[in-house]
Amino acid sequence: MLDLNDLEQLTAFADCGTLTGAAEAxxxxxxxxxxxxxxxxxxxxxxxxxxxxNRLELNETGLQAVAQARTVLAAARGAEAQVRAFxxxxxxxxxxxxxxxxxxxxxxxxxxxxxxxxxxxSLAEPADIPARVAGGACDIGVLPWPAEGEGLLCLPFLRExxxxxxxxxxxxxxxxxxxxxxxxxxxFLLRAEIGFWTGLCRRSxxxxxxxxxxxxxxFLELIRASSLLFFTTDLASDTMExxxxxxxxxxxxxxxxxxxxxxxxxxNKTCRAAAEALRGQAGQKSAGAKKSEAL
Amino acid sequence: MLDLNDLEQLTAFADCGTLTGAAEAxxxxxxxxxxxxxxxxxxxxxxxxxxxxNRLELNETGLQAVAQARTVLAAARGAEAQVRAFxxxxxxxxxxxxxxxxxxxxxxxxxxxxxxxxxxxSLAEPADIPARVAGGACDIGVLPWPAEGEGLLCLPFLRExxxxxxxxxxxxxxxxxxxxxxxxxxxFLLRAEIGFWTGLCRRSxxxxxxxxxxxxxxFLELIRASSLLFFTTDLASDTMExxxxxxxxxxxxxxxxxxxxxxxxxxNKTCRAAAEALRGQAGQKSAGAKKSEAL
DNA sequence: TATTATTACGTTAGGCGTAAAGATT
DNA sequence: AATCTTTACGCCTAACGTAATAATA
Numbered sequence: 001m002l003d004l005n006d007l008e009q010l011t012a013f014a015d016c017g018t019l020t021g022a023a024e025a026x027x028x029x030x031x032x033x034x035x036x037x038x039x040x041x042x043x044x045x046x047x048x049x050x051x052x053x054n055r056l057e058l059n060e061t062g063l064q065a066v067a068q069a070r071t072v073l074a075a076a077r078g079a080e081a082q083v084r085a086f087x088x089x090x091x092x093x094x095x096x097x098x099x100x101x102x103x104x105x106x107x108x109x110x111x112x113x114x115x116x117x118x119x120x121x122s123l124a125e126p127a128d129i130p131a132r133v134a135g136g137a138c139d140i141g142v143l144p145w146p147a148e149g150e151g152l153l154c155l156p157f158l159r160e161x162x163x164x165x166x167x168x169x170x171x172x173x174x175x176x177x178x179x180x181x182x183x184x185x186x187x188f189l190l191r192a193e194i195g196f197w198t199g200l201c202r203r204s205x206x207x208x209x210x211x212x213x214x215x216x217x218x219f220l221e222l223i224r225a226s227s228l229l230f231f232t233t234d235l236a237s238d239t240m241e242x243x244x245x246x247x248x249x250x251x252x253x254x255x256x257x258x259x260x261x262x263x264x265x266x267x268n269k270t271c272r273a274a275a276e277a278l279r280g281q282a283g284q285k286s287a288g289a290k291k292s293e294a295l
Numbered sequence: 296m297l298d299l300n301d302l303e304q305l306t307a308f309a310d311c312g313t314l315t316g317a318a319e320a321x322x323x324x325x326x327x328x329x330x331x332x333x334x335x336x337x338x339x340x341x342x343x344x345x346x347x348x349n350r351l352e353l354n355e356t357g358l359q360a361v362a363q364a365r366t367v368l369a370a371a372r373g374a375e376a377q378v379r380a381f382x383x384x385x386x387x388x389x390x391x392x393x394x395x396x397x398x399x400x401x402x403x404x405x406x407x408x409x410x411x412x413x414x415x416x417s418l419a420e421p422a423d424i425p426a427r428v429a430g431g432a433c434d435i436g437v438l439p440w441p442a443e444g445e446g447l448l449c450l451p452f453l454r455e456x457x458x459x460x461x462x463x464x465x466x467x468x469x470x471x472x473x474x475x476x477x478x479x480x481x482x483f484l485l486r487a488e489i490g491f492w493t494g495l496c497r498r499s500x501x502x503x504x505x506x507x508x509x510x511x512x513x514f515l516e517l518i519r520a521s522s523l524l525f526f527t528t529d530l531a532s533d534t535m536e537x538x539x540x541x542x543x544x545x546x547x548x549x550x551x552x553x554x555x556x557x558x559x560x561x562x563n564k565t566c567r568a569a570a571e572a573l574r575g576q577a578g579q580k581s582a583g584a585k586k587s588e589a590l
Numbered sequence: 591t592a593t594t595a596t597t598a599c600g601t602t603a604g605g606c607g608t609a610a611a612g613a614t615t
Numbered sequence: 616a617a618t619c620t621t622t623a624c625g626c627c628t629a630a631c632g633t634a635a636t637a638a639t640a
Contacts, residue, residue, distance in 0.1 A: 046382035054614040068374035075370040079363035087341035349639040
């Protein structure tokens, strides 16, 4: 039977044109190549080489054999990759969220609940998420609004409310609530990678400019050094302290308060179990302390 | 790297469901199977089995691996077959002739001219032959009429003339020439596998019946035992003797005399060389003795 | 008890590298 | 002389089979 190692050496020889070259490319000795070429020839059962006393070259059949070898090797590599990918997919739960904040509580819970699995998470467009969950492209989705779908389980589990942070010397300081309409026209510092909030802000305050900061350190520095407005929410308080000269004013528009929904396939038992745990935890969490977190 | 032998053992295990079964199916020992399954598992780099103390079964990933193994094995077998077929094709010259008689002289000549090649011949419809030669489906064609075609070499090399054999007591006996029109309506013994002659006879003598004989012995017996007419030609005299009570009367219609043409691709050097040899031989042949041969 | 997988062990075949030879440019 | 393939030789890994072990139904 053919041997994949032999085929690899055959293609190496085809690439180099000389046994010596192929040998050093593969970090093996020339005699090994000579032997392998003989073996592969008898494996195929037909002559593949034109042999000069000092020269070995592929004949026409040999070129065919090389071409075939390449496809077989590609098939083998593909098989290996496919199986590994399948295994990885089987042992990871992929989460796609419309915003980062819900992940801060969801991911630790999932880790606790599925200690043998790798958890991968990413942000995605809310509009895409239901189809991706339904199609198996990911296992769990986090949405800012309910989604219906055949075989989908959708469960509210967390609320997040947007506030704006103003410096004490800012014209808006002292207000105890604000609306998007009142904020429209002011310029904001905005963190990158905040999911659907970006779009929401741009739509709600079309007259404002948003200075998107990719780097966290830059963002924090700008908070201190400027009087620009920025956003924060009531969730995930531990990551960041609000500077002392800033005050936090809630935004009262209904869109500024979001209820996150957990989404998974009903057929996915593990995720449904996680959903149950989430439902239990939701009550406790709302009783816990809330700090603020900058967006 | 994956090993095709290992993959084969994996699929055998998948087919049998048990190492013991697979072992005897493959004529190897169980421990070998155990080892191979471990090796294939570490080749893929992911677990493929659920292991009970007394039971080994494929897990979900394992089933994937088996499926992949089958495709890789199929690719490997396909590669082997393809290369072998290519080699065979490269070392055979395929001849397709419109009739058997020209092969009697052509095949020996080709053998002499290409001693390292296998020569395969078959009969084909004259209408198909030019396209098959041009397309490489065969290397040499023998036609009863000229064919044009880009890159095709077409060379007349042999004539064959049809006669009819009548018994001394037959009404047509004593004639020294005949036409299809005169023969139309009589019944004939006709050998099978005579190429385009069959169609020619049926078209030229639509009122006749042709008793087609596949077996040569049967045909010879019927010649002796009946007064039925049959055909012969001036070619390839050595194969058969004409019974003493039969006389041979030439058919004078122009279609009854055929000039065979040798057809090959101009790009095929070996066949062009053979064509040259044929051209040389054509002269000698026409000077040689002619006997008759039954169709 | 019969069946099956795994481990242990001794043997052997086959593959590799070094070294030398043969041949070509 | 330099380059390349092939042959020769010795080592050693690794794959195999037998036999023993363990565990299950």
